[in-house]
Amino acid sequence: MKAAVVGLGVEGMNAVESLLNHGYEVYASDINFNVELKVDRCLDVDLGFHDFQKIENADVIVLSPGLWNRPVFNKIKSNGKLLSDIITSHRSLFTIGVTGTNGKTTTTMMIASILQKAGMKVLTGGNAGGGFKGYTEVILEAASMDYDILLVEVCDMTLDFCKDNFDFNLVVVTNVGRDHLEFHQSLENYLKSLGKFVEGKRVVLNQETENLGYFKGKADEIHFFTRVPYELNLFGDFNRKNAAAASKAADIVGISNNTIETSLKNFNVLPGRATIIDLPHSQIVVGKTDNADAAAAVFNEADFPVIILGTPRKGEMCRLDIFREASKTNSEIIAIFPGLEDTRDEVRRVLEEENYTGTIHNLDDVKKVVEFALKCSEKYPNVFIGGNGQRKIIEITDSLKEAISAK
Numbered sequence: 001m002k003a004a005v006v007g008l009g010v011e012g013m014n015a016v017e018s019l020l021n022h023g024y025e026v027y028a029s030d031i032n033f034n035v036e037l038k039v040d041r042c043l044d045v046d047l048g049f050h051d052f053q054k055i056e057n058a059d060v061i062v063l064s065p066g067l068w069n070r071p072v073f074n075k076i077k078s079n080g081k082l083l084s085d086i087i088t089s090h091r092s093l094f095t096i097g098v099t100g101t102n103g104k105t106t107t108t109m110m111i112a113s114i115l116q117k118a119g120m121k122v123l124t125g126g127n128a129g130g131g132f133k134g135y136t137e138v139i140l141e142a143a144s145m146d147y148d149i150l151l152v153e154v155c156d157m158t159l160d161f162c163k164d165n166f167d168f169n170l171v172v173v174t175n176v177g178r179d180h181l182e183f184h185q186s187l188e189n190y191l192k193s194l195g196k197f198v199e200g201k202r203v204v205l206n207q208e209t210e211n212l213g214y215f216k217g218k219a220d221e222i223h224f225f226t227r228v229p230y231e232l233n234l235f236g237d238f239n240r241k242n243a244a245a246a247s248k249a250a251d252i253v254g255i256s257n258n259t260i261e262t263s264l265k266n267f268n269v270l271p272g273r274a275t276i277i278d279l280p281h282s283q284i285v286v287g288k289t290d291n292a293d294a295a296a297a298v299f300n301e302a303d304f305p306v307i308i309l310g311t312p313r314k315g316e317m318c319r320l321d322i323f324r325e326a327s328k329t330n331s332e333i334i335a336i337f338p339g340l341e342d343t344r345d346e347v348r349r350v351l352e353e354e355n356y357t358g359t360i361h362n363l364d365d366v367k368k369v370v371e372f373a374l375k376c377s378e379k380y381p382n383v384f385i386g387g388n389g390q391r392k393i394i395e396i397t398d399s400l401k402e403a404i405s406a407k
């Protein structure tokens with residue numbers, strides 16, 4: 001079969017790979033020229049324009065989430081050739097969507113571990129930005145074998161896309177915070193999108209969520225969570241909230257309390273998420289905190305005299321608020337390294353504008369971060385490494401563990 005992928009952002013690139021792996025001949029296009037795709041004899045690529053004749057000739061079409069609301073693509077959305085119109089196995093599965101600002105991946109995997117322990121066959125995936133293989137992979141995989149339940153992590157920038165391409169029976173909203181505001185334009189717009197997304201559905205909400213009015217009257221049924229009352233193998237009170245969200249979702253599905261609690265108590269940290277590395281006289285906490293609310297949640301857990309943060313991409317103004325949060329702490333040192341892009345100059349200006357009185361260090365790469373963190377751990381009881389750049393943070397975590405075990 002022939003497939004067309006329109007738009008080659010993160011989801012589009014993943015869609016191309018998934019379709020090729022499932023035996024499709026793929027035409028892919030994007031208006032940008034700076035897109036790199038692996039050469040494949042079954043892949044035809046146009047950059048700088050979309051060839052609508054090739055798109056119309058395809059048997060199935062994947063329209064990237066970033067293009068979903070562009071009027072120019074309305075004809076594609078309504079022609080009955082979208083992947084989710086042609087392959088519909090996923091629509092018959094009981095489907096749980098997990099969305100929100102922070103904790104989506106952890107909560108999704110917590111729910112998966114509970115359901116699997118209960119003996120269910122679970123298909124888990126979705127948001128490529130969260131580390132999964134993308135929405136296309138989920139749809140294709142659902143058609144490849146029998147599953148009992150589908151778990152989809154839904155990025156807040158793909159709410160409209162997911163609403164139209166999946167039939168959610170239950171939606172978990174972990175929290176609502178300040179991220180991707182360049183996309184949403186305002187927190188109010190994000191809340192409106194969420195309200196539209198949960199319309200007519202059963203919803204699990206954080207009891208502490210502000211602006212609950214956006215959900216009342218829209219959701220068919222609302223269930224609340226707070227935090228689990230027991231300890232976990234994870235850092236931070238925020239993970240007890242993630243666990244409570246997972247617990248409530250599993251309870252609604254009909255899983256026993258014993259299975260839920262046992263699964264959550266045995267759940268271990270995911271790559272890139274907050275990990276505690278214990279040293280003889282100190283500890284290093286390392287994990288992705290790529291928005292202000294995620295950073296604030298970590299900083300509320302302990303005093304960190306040393307905070308080491310990866311920088312965001314150029315233009316991601318709301319993510320500079322991470323460094324404003326760091327400047328409010330009592331840290332003696334804030335060190336910065338290129339996370340997603342090297343925007344250290346912008347970050348330094350923010351810290352200076354916030355009248356941060358500690359020392360600002362520039363670190364060039366992962367090796368320097370690891371060396372600096374270990375050196376600081378000899379003097380200070382707590383060191384935190386986070387910010388932007390999940391891949392680098394995973395690399396830092398692995399390198400720290402290797403360095404410590406080699407001593």
